[in-house]
Amino acid sequence: MKFPLLKSLAVGAVALFAAGSVSAETLRVGMECTYAPFNYRTADGELAGYDVDVAKGVAEIIGADLEFVCQQWDGMIPALLANKFDLIVASMSITDTRKEKIDFSGPYRDSVGRLIGKADADWKLFDDNGAPIAENFNGLRVGLERASTYENWFNAKLPGAEIVLYDGSEPLYLDLQNGRVDMIMTNPMKAQLRFLSKEAGNKFGFVSPAISEVEFFGIGVGIGLRQGQDELRERLSAAIRELINNGSLKEYALKIFPFQIHNDEWGKG
Amino acid sequence: MTNPTSDALIQMINVDKFFGEFQALTNINLEVKRGEKIVICGPSGSGKSTLIRCINRLEEHSAGRIIIDGKELTDQVKDIDAVRREVGMVFQSFNLFPHMTIVKNLMLAQQLVRKIPKAEAHKTAMHFLERVKIPEQANKYPVQLSGGQQQRVAIARALCMKPEIILFDEPTSALDPEMINEVLEVMTDLAKEGMTMICVTHEMGFARSVADRVIFMDAGEIVEEAEPEIFFNSPKSARTKAFLSQILTH
Amino acid sequence: MSFDLSLITESIPKMLAGIGITFQLMFLSAVLGLILAVILLLMRISGKWYLSWPAQVHIYIFRGTPILVQIFIIYYGLPQFEFIRDSVFWPILREPFGCAVLALTLNTGAYVSEILRGGVLGVDRGVLEAGSALGLSARQKFIYLTTPIATRLALPAYSNDFISLMKATSLASTITLLDMTGIARTIVAQTFAPYEVFISLAIIYMILTWIIQKSFGRIEKYLSRYVNP
Ligand SMILES: Nc1ncnc2c1ncn2[C@@H]1O[C@H](COP(=O)(O)OP(=O)(O)O)[C@@H](O)[C@H]1O
Ligand SMILES: [Mg+2]
Numbered sequence: 001m002k003f004p005l006l007k008s009l010a011v012g013a014v015a016l017f018a019a020g021s022v023s024a025e026t027l028r029v030g031m032e033c034t035y036a037p038f039n040y041r042t043a044d045g046e047l048a049g050y051d052v053d054v055a056k057g058v059a060e061i062i063g064a065d066l067e068f069v070c071q072q073w074d075g076m077i078p079a080l081l082a083n084k085f086d087l088i089v090a091s092m093s094i095t096d097t098r099k100e101k102i103d104f105s106g107p108y109r110d111s112v113g114r115l116i117g118k119a120d121a122d123w124k125l126f127d128d129n130g131a132p133i134a135e136n137f138n139g140l141r142v143g144l145e146r147a148s149t150y151e152n153w154f155n156a157k158l159p160g161a162e163i164v165l166y167d168g169s170e171p172l173y174l175d176l177q178n179g180r181v182d183m184i185m186t187n188p189m190k191a192q193l194r195f196l197s198k199e200a201g202n203k204f205g206f207v208s209p210a211i212s213e214v215e216f217f218g219i220g221v222g223i224g225l226r227q228g229q230d231e232l233r234e235r236l237s238a239a240i241r242e243l244i245n246n247g248s249l250k251e252y253a254l255k256i257f258p259f260q261i262h263n264d265e266w267g268k269g
Numbered sequence: 270m271t272n273p274t275s276d277a278l279i280q281m282i283n284v285d286k287f288f289g290e291f292q293a294l295t296n297i298n299l300e301v302k303r304g305e306k307i308v309i310c311g312p313s314g315s316g317k318s319t320l321i322r323c324i325n326r327l328e329e330h331s332a333g334r335i336i337i338d339g340k341e342l343t344d345q346v347k348d349i350d351a352v353r354r355e356v357g358m359v360f361q362s363f364n365l366f367p368h369m370t371i372v373k374n375l376m377l378a379q380q381l382v383r384k385i386p387k388a389e390a391h392k393t394a395m396h397f398l399e400r401v402k403i404p405e406q407a408n409k410y411p412v413q414l415s416g417g418q419q420q421r422v423a424i425a426r427a428l429c430m431k432p433e434i435i436l437f438d439e440p441t442s443a444l445d446p447e448m449i450n451e452v453l454e455v456m457t458d459l460a461k462e463g464m465t466m467i468c469v470t471h472e473m474g475f476a477r478s479v480a481d482r483v484i485f486m487d488a489g490e491i492v493e494e495a496e497p498e499i500f501f502n503s504p505k506s507a508r509t510k511a512f513l514s515q516i517l518t519h
Numbered sequence: 520m521s522f523d524l525s526l527i528t529e530s531i532p533k534m535l536a537g538i539g540i541t542f543q544l545m546f547l548s549a550v551l552g553l554i555l556a557v558i559l560l561l562m563r564i565s566g567k568w569y570l571s572w573p574a575q576v577h578i579y580i581f582r583g584t585p586i587l588v589q590i591f592i593i594y595y596g597l598p599q600f601e602f603i604r605d606s607v608f609w610p611i612l613r614e615p616f617g618c619a620v621l622a623l624t625l626n627t628g629a630y631v632s633e634i635l636r637g638g639v640l641g642v643d644r645g646v647l648e649a650g651s652a653l654g655l656s657a658r659q660k661f662i663y664l665t666t667p668i669a670t671r672l673a674l675p676a677y678s679n680d681f682i683s684l685m686k687a688t689s690l691a692s693t694i695t696l697l698d699m700t701g702i703a704r705t706i707v708a709q710t711f712a713p714y715e716v717f718i719s720l721a722i723i724y725m726i727l728t729w730i731i732q733k734s735f736g737r738i739e740k741y742l743s744r745y746v747n748p
Pocket of ligand 2: 317438
């Protein structure tokens with residue numbers, strides 16, 4: 001060989017490459033980074049929140065390195081499919097329509113929705129059994145996030161309501177305050193923390209029970225991944241079960257809420 | 270303020286004109302009687318255009334007085350409008366309204382300024398187009414006409430306003446040589462009919478045959494003023510002589 | 520990456536349901552923007568500082584900031600003030616449509632007034648002097664000489680701005696309006712198929728651009744009949 005230096009460099013590179021692949025796989029995780037308290041940036045720019053904790057907990061168990069990618073909600077699944085990242089850990093509910101495009105791990109969080117409106121109004125929207133009274137929704141303007149599971153529920157159950165679609169949840173709160181919508185449907189945990197408990201939200205409150213119809217809202221929130229990776233999916237699901245069983249998941253929730261936000265049954269697998 | 274002692278149609282008394290610091294006209298005194306034809310010549314930049322543009326207030330004089338048919342040019346908009354109705358102007362570059370047909374060019378000011386009904390304005394327009402010998406071009410646009418034709422239209426447009434005076438600012442300078450005569454012919458006809466005219470031109474043949482007086486300007490001043498015979502045959506000023514020798518040898 | 524052609528044929532009719540909103544935004548803003556542009560232009564060329572100055576400030580602000588930011592300020596920012604929510608304008612500002620039209624109008628008005636000013640400055644001085652010499656008043660010269668000539672001169676630039684305006688209507692989808700883009704984004708959110716849907720959307724906009732270009736081409740040809748008869 002005429003170029004011994006080159007040769008030794010090449011050998012070194014191969015060795016490095018091999019070592020790298022053994023030490024850890026790197027998983028890129030997509031999330032909004034603006035969806036507090038589940039995934040958001042703290043004042044010092046660090047990513048934090050329940051989803052972030054879950055992602056880190058799972059990564060530790062399966063021995064992977066993480067790389068976070070921030071992505072707007074309505075492009076989340078397309079970005080996963082376009083290989084911009086490998087996992088969605090972004091409070092995404094497991095639904096049948098989504099399952100046509102991507103796979104999900106087992107659930108790690110409840111998926112419920114609640115309506116928020118003026119606290120002092122007498123809405124009469126639900127009967128004593130907690131079922132919506134469709135005609136009382138006629139003509140009501142309801143703000144939702146585009147591509148949320150709530151939209152399907154409204155279209156199926158309450159077609160008389162006028163749906164207004166937003167990109168992100170902050171605009172929802174703003175337009176509720178501004179009176180552009182009569183009510184919004186959103187994640188109650190997040191809304192409590194970000195809006196209702198603040199001064200801006202003090203005239204507003206929940207005007208519905210927690211709604212969690214599996215048909216529309218899915219069985220819960222899971223980790224999304226591209227289809228055809230059954231082995232990876234199984235490892236993720238097992239890791240989540242471990243987090244449930246060893247109490248970590250409860251710990252993550254108690255950092256934010258006074259209650260856990262998952263179902264212990266899910267740990268049985 | 271009028272000057273009842275003079276029967277002049279145009280009076281310029283001690284007129285100065287400044288563009289900022291630059292003095293374009295210096296102490297101009299000029300009287301033009303009704304029916305008189307004046308030719309103004311002089312080197313480029315001598316102030317010829319500025320002088321005649323002061324007469325219809327396209328330029329505002331800086332000092333002195335200008336009185337047109339008894340009306341003094343002041344800041345009064347009414348007086349300026351009244352003067353402009355009496356004074357027609359023909360420009361070197363024709364300045365027809367490019368977006369209007371020939372006949373509309375002739376009708377616009379009649380209708381807007383003189384408040385003449387459309388039909389009558391049209392009749393007048395056609396009458397003057399016949400006088401400048403291009404009635405067949407009435408419905409064309411200016412770009413479709415030759416330079417000589419356009420300048421004749423411009424003269425007809427001025428005539429439609431029935432002015433007392435017409436100012437010409439080098440009306441043939443922008444024309445190809447073969448078109449100069451058709452315009453000069455129209456101007457000569459006008460002169461014969463007794464129109465009061467001030468022409469800035471270097472067409473010395475026209476000056477000889479038509480002008481009552483020829484004025485030579487240089488550096489913003491009237492240097493010499495005489496009947497054409499005297500002006501061309503025995504000019505007094507050296508500057509006039511130098512200018513004429515240049516022009517005539519061309 | 521699979522490319523689903525049937526999705527294109529399915530989504531185009533759905534998006535076309537939003538073309539009405541797109542057209543309403545476009546024409547309303549174009550007409551109101553043109554009126555605003557003429558007012559701004561007259562203010563600018565009035566020669567009075569207390570008129571020309573505010574016009575210049577308006578033009579500077581609306582040309583100097585992104586239209587998306589303007590839309591957000593009008594839609595989310597203005598209602599933060601109690602007096603605006605109590606004002607007679609609230610019924611308009613409450614609606615995303617009103618906010619979008621307002622933002623597009625203010626924006627296009629600023630651009631178009633500059634385009635018109637270019638046209639006005641392009642009118643041959645000699646033509647206006649001829650008007651003065653014939654005794655036309657400043658007003659008459661503006662109406663009968665400056666306006667028609669400047670219109671022709673400004674038209675090519677104006678048609679470009681009109682196309683920009685048409686495309687800018689898509690930003691209304693960010694404030695909940697279901698124009699063509701709003702519908703497209705919703706379809707993408709449901710089908711997770713951005714390529715098929717957005718390419719279909721792009722094709723629709725391209726066709727609209729083509730129609731607008733052709734229409735302005737005709738108007739231009741008509742207005743230029745005296746230049747190339
Ligand atoms: N609007 C103007 N501003 C400044 N200077 C001018 C203006 N118009 C003419 N001048 C100057 O006044 C002088 C006389 O110009 P002008 O009357 O056009 O001359 P002429 O018609 O004899 O060629 C020239 O030096 C010219 O540069
Ligand atoms: Mg000149």
